[in-house]
Amino acid sequence: MTTLITNIGSLLTNDPELGTLTDAAIVLDGDTVAWVGSAASAPDADERVDAEGRAVIPGFVDSHSHLVFAGDRTAEFNARMSGQSYTAGGIRTTVAATRAASDEQLDANVRRYFGEMLRQGTTTVEVKSGYGLTVEDEARALRIAGAHTRETTYLGAHVVAPEFAEDPAGYVELVTGEMLDACAPYARYVDVFCERGAFDGDQARAILTAGAARGLTPRVHANQLTQGPGVQLAVELGAASADHCTHLSDEDVKALADAHATTVATLLPGAEFSTRAVYPDARRLIDAGATVALSTDCNPGSSFTSSMPFCIAVAVRDMGMTPDEAVVAATLGGARALRRTDVGHLAPGARADLALLDAPSHVHLAYRPGVPLVSAVWQGGARAC
Ligand code: NIG
Numbered sequence: 001m002t003t004l005i006t007n008i009g010s011l012l013t014n015d016p017e018l019g020t021l022t023d024a025a026i027v028l029d030g031d032t033v034a035w036v037g038s039a040a041s042a043p044d045a046d047e048r049v050d051a052e053g054r055a056v057i058p059g060f061v062d063s064h065s066h067l068v069f070a071g072d073r074t075a076e077f078n079a080r081m082s083g084q085s086y087t088a089g090g091i092r093t094t095v096a097a098t099r100a101a102s103d104e105q106l107d108a109n110v111r112r113y114f115g116e117m118l119r120q121g122t123t124t125v126e127v128k129s130g131y132g133l134t135v136e137d138e139a140r141a142l143r144i145a146g147a148h149t150r151e152t153t154y155l156g157a158h159v160v161a162p163e164f165a166e167d168p169a170g171y172v173e174l175v176t177g178e179m180l181d182a183c184a185p186y187a188r189y190v191d192v193f194c195e196r197g198a199f200d201g202d203q204a205r206a207i208l209t210a211g212a213a214r215g216l217t218p219r220v221h222a223n224q225l226t227q228g229p230g231v232q233l234a235v236e237l238g239a240a241s242a243d244h245c246t247h248l249s250d251e252d253v254k255a256l257a258d259a260h261a262t263t264v265a266t267l268l269p270g271a272e273f274s275t276r277a278v279y280p281d282a283r284r285l286i287d288a289g290a291t292v293a294l295s296t297d298c299n300p301g302s303s304f305t306s307s308m309p310f311c312i313a314v315a316v317r318d319m320g321m322t323p324d325e326a327v328v329a330a331t332l333g334g335a336r337a338l339r340r341t342d343v344g345h346l347a348p349g350a351r352a353d354l355a356l357l358d359a360p361s362h363v364h365l366a367y368r369p370g371v372p373l374v375s376a377v378w379q380g381g382a383r384a385c
């Protein structure tokens with residue numbers, strides 16, 4: 001089954017040769033892009049869609065989310081908006097609610113947020129565990145996530161489990177031992193919240209190294225609340241991404257720039273928005289030569305948004321990114337953070353994941369903040385919404 005989408009006003013391909021095409025068309029064959037070019041020379045297909053001059057972009061690649069959870073943290077958000085500051089400790093509220101939920105409830109939640117994401121143009125989603133913090137609950141979270149995406153991350157090291165409050169070393173032993181054994185079969189990546197109130201550099205190194213020895217690719221929650229060792233550790237271990245990157249020294253920026261082909265700086269503006277914190281400086285990272293991704297960090301504590309367009313708008317308004325840079329970071333950047341070469345761009349051979357915008361160009365994603373511009377989405381070549 002082939003589909004021709006034609007009369008595209010602006011087609012962002014993220015392909016170095018193709019660039020952004022005007023008066024364009026694209027042909028999908030099964031789950032793959034078969035042809036991209038000018039509408040005037042487009043081949044025929046089984047089905048024909050008229051884009052009526054609107055823009056098409058690659059589906060967003062949301063490379064950082066925490067969707068396996070129950071409950072919400074409205075009270076904590078209210079307290080923050082009344083002046084309290086965000087700390088890692090709030091995670092334990094969600095741990096209690098998640099442990100108490102059934103598999104069916106957790107699965108229904110993941111399904112709900114995946115639906116929200118899809119309707120906003122997201123076609124690839126990474127999901128972390130991290131609200132179970134027991135062997136069984138972490139493995140269960142990854143099993144449930146794995147039913148919805150292949151991009152699953154073991155985050156047993158989100159915070160020290162409440163049962164180990166007096167014995168953090170014992171918890172690290174569990175995370176690198178029995179819990180890793182139970183989780184590794186369901187995960188592609190291993191992550192650690194390297195932060196004051198969570199795990200220090202030595203603990204994070206032990207956990208990431210143990211995960212890597214089991215074939216999991218490291219990624220790190222790094223330098224979110226303080227200028228800690230997370231970024232340097234991510235680069236040293238060849239992690240796929242250093243996420244947050246809010247508080248960076250000049251050495252951290254240089255390390256990320258030097259590692260641009262290996263470690264992506266993933267910026268999560270929803271977290272700073274929802275914790276009323278200072279945004280990361282995307283301009284500084286891009287100018288230094290780092291590879292940057294944008295992602296939602298969707299979770300009930302620090303960033304309860306599932307919207308990549310929202311993150312793009314904030315990144316452009318407050319983080320020094322141009323609209324082009326922000327949309328590329330939300331698509332190709334996310335793909336690079338997940339080490340995927342089949343998504344995040346639209347060229348022959350790529351996966352047929354794309355969004356049709358009710359706008360003449362992708363710049364409108366930042367220019368028209370808060371407006372639901374995604375009017376249709378194809379995922380794996382099939383019309384998904
Ligand atoms: O990425 N930083 C650690 N983890 C999440 C927050 C999780 C929570 O507060 O529940 C984050 O912001």
Ligand code: FE
Nearest residue numbers: 064066221297
């Ligand atoms: Fe996170």
